[in-house]
Amino acid sequence: MSNPVTSSSTDHDGTDRPPQTGQEQPALAKRMRWYDGFAMSLTMPAALVASLGASIGGLGAWGAIALWAASMVLATATNWIYTELAAMFPESSGGIAHYAAEGWKSRAPVVGPLASVGYWFPWTTSLAIYAGIIGSFVRAQWFPG
Structure with a gap:
């Protein structure tokens, strides 16, 4: 019978991890390939469709x-x-707020929470604006009048 702490195991994607001893801390797997980044960037066409026409019309x-x-x-x-x-x-796993908190924690600890709000607020408002624009497109296309 093998010791589960020191035996090797397999990740969710089928690749072998090195054996872990009792002293090692679990870490995030940092395996991102170019097509992972490409798949994550596929959300940008929605932003372009929702805002390009409106910016041409307005500007x-x-x-x-x-x-x-x-x-x-x-x-x-x-x-x-x-x-x-x-x-x-x-x-670390990162994030703008985390980097700001780590970089400024000795001088100004309030920068971390401020960076969190500063990062959260534009994303949530842009999602609301995109949803409103797409909703008006859908209403004009399929539910006129």
Whole structure:
């Protein structure tokens, strides 16, 4: 009979993990492939469909181009910063609020909760706006009048 603490086991995807001893802490598996990132990015077309037409209608073609170009530059800068932060804390699962709390905990502990609200608020409001725009598209298409 083998010892369950020191015997090797198999992950949910069928790959073998190294044997764990009693002193090791469980860790998150960090195995993300390029197509995992591609699958997660498939939500962006919904945002484009919901907001591209509205931005062209409200800002005109050149205004929408400027808006989308500025948002692409900001997204690229944000991703670069996020990658740097993830490299600074490789042992944790991460998140903007977690990185802010870790980085500022000795100087200003209130930054962690503030970063949580600052990250949560734009995401929830954008989801509500997208739902409203898509709902108005559905109502205009299938339930006119």
